[in-house]
Amino acid sequence: MKTIAPLQNIKLAIHFGALADPLINQVKAQGYRYPPGIDYLQGCADMITRLKVALILSDGEAEKARRRLLKRLTELILKGENQ
Numbered sequence: 001m002k003t004i005a006p007l008q009n010i011k012l013a014i015h016f017g018a019l020a021d022p023l024i025n026q027v028k029a030q031g032y033r034y035p036p037g038i039d040y041l042q043g044c045a046d047m048i049t050r051l052k053v054a055l056i057l058s059d060g061e062a063e064k065a066r067r068r069l070l071k072r073l074t075e076l077i078l079k080g081e082n083q
Contacts, residue, residue: 014026035077050070
């Protein structure tokens, strides 16, 4: 699943799911620096996927959680780019 973050001037396309590349690889491939805290967000992304596969989260709940995670990732990237 691909989600795009239109926050501020950042154009970030991130794939989520069990077969997606790690967040850091996706962020670096798009030309952004390593944002502090991305390891934590990777763990969160993995948990969302696990809960979705285990049928604990519905499709809608997982999508909403991923949008929130993407917003947080975009905030971290903005913070890192402005330092």
